[in-house]
Amino acid sequence: xxxxxxxxxxxxxxxxxxxxxxxxxxxxxxxxxxxxxxxxxxxxxxxxxxxxxxxxxxxxxxxxxxxxxxxxxxxxxxxxxxxxxxxxxxxxxxxxxxxxxxxxxxxxxxxxxxxxxxxxxxxxxxxxxxxxxxxxxxxxxxxxxxxxxxxxxxxxxxxxxxxxxxxxxxxxxxxxxxxxxxxxxxxxxxxxxxxxxxxxxxxxxxxxxxxxxxxxxxxxxxxxxxxxxxxxxxxxxxxxxxxxxxxxxxxxxxxxxxxxxxxxxxxxxxxxxx
Amino acid sequence: xxxxxxxxxxxxxxxxxxxxxxxxxxxxxxxxxxxxxxxxxxxxxxxxxxxxxxxxxxxxxxxxxxxxxxxxxxxxxxxxxxxxxxxxxxxxxxxxxxxxxxxxxxxxxxxxxxxxxxxxxxxxxxxxxxxxxxxxxxxxxxxxxxxxxxxxxxxxxxxxxxxxxxxxxxxxxxxxxxxxxxxxxxxxxxxxxxxxxxxxxxxxxxxxxxxxxxxxxxxxxxxxxxxxxxxxxxxxxxxxxxxxxxxxxxxxxxxxxxxxxxxxxxxxxxxxxx
Numbered sequence: 001x002x003x004x005x006x007x008x009x010x011x012x013x014x015x016x017x018x019x020x021x022x023x024x025x026x027x028x029x030x031x032x033x034x035x036x037x038x039x040x041x042x043x044x045x046x047x048x049x050x051x052x053x054x055x056x057x058x059x060x061x062x063x064x065x066x067x068x069x070x071x072x073x074x075x076x077x078x079x080x081x082x083x084x085x086x087x088x089x090x091x092x093x094x095x096x097x098x099x100x101x102x103x104x105x106x107x108x109x110x111x112x113x114x115x116x117x118x119x120x121x122x123x124x125x126x127x128x129x130x131x132x133x134x135x136x137x138x139x140x141x142x143x144x145x146x147x148x149x150x151x152x153x154x155x156x157x158x159x160x161x162x163x164x165x166x167x168x169x170x171x172x173x174x175x176x177x178x179x180x181x182x183x184x185x186x187x188x189x190x191x192x193x194x195x196x197x198x199x200x201x202x203x204x205x206x207x208x209x210x211x212x213x214x215x216x217x218x219x220x221x222x223x224x225x226x227x228x229x230x231x232x233x234x235x236x237x238x239x240x241x242x243x244x245x246x247x248x249x250x251x252x253x254x255x256x257x258x259x260x261x262x263x264x265x266x267x268x269x270x271x272x273x274x
Numbered sequence: 275x276x277x278x279x280x281x282x283x284x285x286x287x288x289x290x291x292x293x294x295x296x297x298x299x300x301x302x303x304x305x306x307x308x309x310x311x312x313x314x315x316x317x318x319x320x321x322x323x324x325x326x327x328x329x330x331x332x333x334x335x336x337x338x339x340x341x342x343x344x345x346x347x348x349x350x351x352x353x354x355x356x357x358x359x360x361x362x363x364x365x366x367x368x369x370x371x372x373x374x375x376x377x378x379x380x381x382x383x384x385x386x387x388x389x390x391x392x393x394x395x396x397x398x399x400x401x402x403x404x405x406x407x408x409x410x411x412x413x414x415x416x417x418x419x420x421x422x423x424x425x426x427x428x429x430x431x432x433x434x435x436x437x438x439x440x441x442x443x444x445x446x447x448x449x450x451x452x453x454x455x456x457x458x459x460x461x462x463x464x465x466x467x468x469x470x471x472x473x474x475x476x477x478x479x480x481x482x483x484x485x486x487x488x489x490x491x492x493x494x495x496x497x498x499x500x501x502x503x504x505x506x507x508x509x510x511x512x513x514x515x516x517x518x519x520x521x522x523x524x525x526x527x528x529x530x531x532x533x534x535x536x537x538x539x540x541x542x543x544x545x546x547x548x
Contacts, residue, residue, distance in 0.1 A: 029379060067376060067383035073391060075349060099375045101400050102341060103427040105303060109341035117347060126375050128402045128422055130429025148402055153377040155404025158450060162438040169438060176432060 007121045007144035008185070010093040011210060014060040015236045017091070021227075021274070022267045024055050024259075025097070025214070025243030026064040026081065030072060032248050034255045044069060045077035047255075049084055051247060054256040055263040056089040061239050063095040063212075082118050093121040095146060095212065095239070101126035107136035115140045122146055124190060124212070127173050131181055138184045144210070145187050149173045149202060152192025152215030171201060178206040188212060193240070196225035208232045210239060217245030217266065227273035235274035242266050281395045281418035282459070284367040285484060288334040289510045291365070295501075295548070296541045298329050298533075299371070299488070299517030300338040300355065304346060306522050308529045318343060319351035321529075323358055325521060328530040329537040330363040335513050337369040337486075356392050367395040369420060369486065369513070375400035381410035389414045396420055398464060398486070401447050405455055412458045418484070419461050423447045423476060426466025426489030445475060452480040462486060467514070470499035482506045484513060491519030491540065501547035509548040516540050 015021065028044040037043045052062060062085055069078040082094050096118055100110040114123035115137075122144035125134060137145045150160050150170035160170040167175075170191075177187045189206060191199050193215035202211065211230050216223055223240075230238045246266065250258025289295065302318045311317045326336060336359055343352040356368050370392055374384040388397035389411075396418035399408060411419045424434050424444035434444040441449075444465075451461045463480060465473050467489035476485065485504050490497055497514075504512045520540065524532025 027380065029383075065376075065380055065383075067374075067380045067387065070349075071383040071386040071391065073349070075344075075347070099400070100341075101373045101375065101402075101422070102339075103425070103429070106301065106339055106341045109303075109339075109345040112345040113341065117345065126373070126400045126402050128375075128400050128433060129425050129427060130432030130434070132427050132429035134429075148375070151377070151403050153403060153406050155377070155406035155408075158404030159402060159438075159443065159447070160404070162443065162446060164433075164436040164438045164443065169433065169436065169443070172436060173433070 005121060006142040007093050008210065010091060010121060011060060011239070012236070014092055018057060018060060019271065020058055020060050020267045021236065021238045021240045021270050022059050022263060023061040023063050023095070023212070023239045023241040024051065024059050024246050024263060025241045026051065026062060027243045027247065028068050034252050036253060042077060044072060044074050045080045048081050050256040051259050052081070052085055053088065054260040055246070056092060058260070058263045058267050059092065061093045061095055063097050063241055065097040065243070079118060082120060086119060094119070095122040095124065096120035097124045099124050099126050099148060101129050101133055103129055103133045104136065107133055111137045111140055115143050122188070124148070127177070131176075134181055134187070138186055141184075143186065146210075146212050147173065147177055147187060147189055149177065149189040150191045150195060150198050152194040156192065170198065171205060174202045174205040178209055190214065191230070193222070193226040196222065196229040199226060200229040203230055203232075203237070208237055211237060212239045212241060214241040216240060217242035223269045224273045227270055231274055240270055279395055280416040281367050282484065284365060284395060285334060285513070286510070288366055292331060292334060293545065294332055294334050294541045295510065295512045295514045295544050296333050296537060297335040297337050297369070297486070297513045297515040298325065298333050298520050298537060299515045300325065300336060301517045301521065302342050308526045310527060316351060318346060318348050319354045322355050324530040325533050326355070326359055327362065328534040329520070330366060332534070332537045332541050333366065335367045335369055337371050337515055339371040339517070353392060356394060360393060368393070369396040369398065370394035371398045373398050373400050373422060375403050375407055377403055377407045378410065381407055385411045385414055389417050396462070398422070401451070405450075408455055408461070412460055415458075417460065420484075420486050421447065421451055421461060421463055423451065423463040424465045424469060424472050426468040430466065444472065445479060448476045448479040452483055464488065465504070467496070467500040470496065470503040473500060474503035477504055477506075477511070482511055485511060486513045486515060488515040490514060491516035497543045498547045501544055505548055514544055
């Protein structure tokens, strides 16, 4: 196992060294993989490794989504992938997108899964079960827990926008995440790019806490509005995720090159407004 | 794959045939397994299989918790276990406790994981991301989606008890789950046994919807109060889960026998108040 892991320190260094807030989401949909890869075993790993190697100098983080591997009985390929990122591109933090949510002994098993089995530097979690569904992960010092706050999908408003104790629920989550839940400083939040004014509100509540922002690219969030709403005083503070628009920018033999070009374009568009 | 799966029909039949509302939760903690099993490979499967075979005539459902398998790289043993339940004890529905929560294409991958890979009859989900995090699972007709509503842990109150649109958030979730989210009739809810008056409130909102109720046994919920609060007019409507108090009732060679005795006692205690 690696030593001296500190997600927040790695992230700050990556923001600076690579001058990038871009995170590439690794969601390898079997139906969309290039033809050249779909025939052999290990296609999810092979595809993601090529994307990773083509974009590693352009990103502040990678975010593999575990569902795509689990549905294919390909947990071993996810292990390989995260190992490859750490090995070939040291210093880039890996966020395991799993959105786990459970308590006590069960949460501890999920933490083992994310941090020990997969070696992730951060894991995404759901806040619905409250403080004791988050605390068990904090024993892994230096790792980060990134909680759902305001999500970029239409149904996100069903609960997150409900007026709860005088403010929308997502603001209450932000307040808890920045306050009583966050004694150890390991928490980050997910806030969708589709609601820039809500990113601004969350930023106001949480200070310099890292925000993971999905929803640009395929989901249509506005980059300028997102960056202006979410940046910290030093022009960082955000992990802006794009998955499909980068993974599937090309179609066949050129997919890695096309992904690199899409990543450069997205990184530059983000940097324009920092 | 099996045909004509309908979780609600299986559950009703199991309630009737076995005269039991008890669900045994399969949370195989490696630190607590009997010495006789911990040495060889496949210990999680072997342990759970013995528990299943010793209690199958006493339960209305089994609920394996995926985290315990995932932390040990033992997804194959979870597949074996669910296959064994369906094969050796047909008619008992299996609830995969995974508390997944994601949208669109990702939710679809989680549905494939639960229903196709593992062959579960139901899966637990978090409602935090709203309607479009639940809909993708409904394509698998006859399977059930059991949503977190009011959880039995102390931190559950952090969000679930917030006044949201004139009622506590968990009641709002119950109302959505019984109403606009539930066009297909596939939804159930999780309501912890530690809050009987809240079970009663949820029952009032959702009619005869199945309620999965954790928190009796090791977590200390009161059986009489739970059953009186949650039963439907015909004395069913509940899947009352006990995990640790049954799994670890014995210590070594006699663990299956001890589990059976604990299950009988719990089933009878539940039936006393139906």
